[in-house]
Amino acid sequence: MGFTKTTKTSFLILSDTHGKDHIMPKVPVDVAIHCGDLTDESKLDEFRSSLELLKSIDAPLKLVIAGNHDFSLDQTAFENLTAEATSKCHVEPELIKKEYGDFGQVRELCSNSEDESITFLDEGIHSFRLQNGAALTVYASPFTPSRDAHQGFQFKHNDEHDFSISPSDNKRVDIAITHGPPKGVLDRTSSNQRGGCDQLFAAISKARPRLHCFGHIHEGWGAKLVTWRGKEPTTTTPSHFTEIDNGASILIDSLADYKSRKFDSEQDAKDRKKRKERLFKDGFRSTSHCKDDKHPLVAGQQTLFVNAALEMGPEDEDPDAREQVPWIVELELPNAYHSRNNRGGGWQLRRSWLWLFCLTPGSGVGEPAWYPLLVSLI
Secondary structure (H helix, E strand, O other), X not given: XXXXXXXXXXXXXXXXXXXXXXXXXXXXXXXXXXXXXXXXXXXXXXXXXXXXXXXXXXXXXXXXXXXXXXXXHOHHXXXXXXXXXXXXXXXXXXXXXXXXXXXXXXXXXXXXXXOOOEEEOOOEXXXXXXXXXEEEEEEEEOOEEEOOOOOOOEEEOOOOOOOOOOOOOOOOOOEEEEOOOEOOOOOEOOOOOEOOEHHHHHHHHHHOOOEEEEOOOHHHOEEEEEEEOOOOOXXXXXXXXXXXXXXXXXXXXXXXXXXXXXXXOHHHHHHHHHHHHHHHHHOOEEEEOOOOOOOOOOEOOEEEEEXXXXXXXXXXXXXXXXXXXXXXXXXXXXXXXXXXXXXXXXXXXXXXXXXXXXXXXXXXXXXXXXXXXXXXXX
């Protein structure tokens, strides 16, 4: 098995902007990722605001998925909710059309955006060759579990959803982009309950991507470098109790580090305040896990989880609270021209070489000479 060369790749990750005018960091990155809930009420004007926000990001590729609030991108939810609005709430159809448009209009709005770097992802696996020469394979899913599944891209808690993160040819997905978190990782709600999806966790524990980014649970903002137990899941029903080696995992940051605690000393309180001020001054939180970093990510053995929800939870009563910040992450990705092994990525692109024998002027004795030229086909 040959050594796979990699390229350091930077990501700006955000989620749950809800149509608000968030200020994006003026830092160039290779890829920007929005993990859904671009809107609060799925109105056309909110989508327009979100597109303007995405345009302000300095990245040659911007990957976007929907969230449960973006129901006008989900045909079934859109038709059900608009029918309910007219029949039960007696809202005029003309007003609904003015605010939400017809189904498909939002997708058309995104497709006709002047920013060609914005790519809306449906559920499934997608592959890209990045401008920095890296190959990127992502799995995207906007679906989240819900008690009543009343909004967009939702299924009831007791129903099953197939998070098909591993491709049929069993190659590795580099990044999973979902709206909601897996159960047990960065999914604590304000009531201290786990709000993540157990089916999603099981799928992630089998696929083991380099990065899994999401939002949805606003109070779960943070990042954690998880080390997996063993090479494969240890049980047929994987959970965060059975699959995560907590002793070898690292919590990089969470909201708890910025909120005052009952038994904080005066110095602790000052330190927390300084960290919070610096965070908001920078406008983002960063972490890097490349080969020369303190904690380099080991593909297949570790996954970096990032909850990048920007809007605070509605229960946050901290008078000093402000909107949360996006994440900037650096990871190594395989080079696009290297073949990728059976656990190495979403698709293969091998460098091919061609020997060309070129005729040159004579060698000094009046005769032509041939010389070989090695040419790469990609």
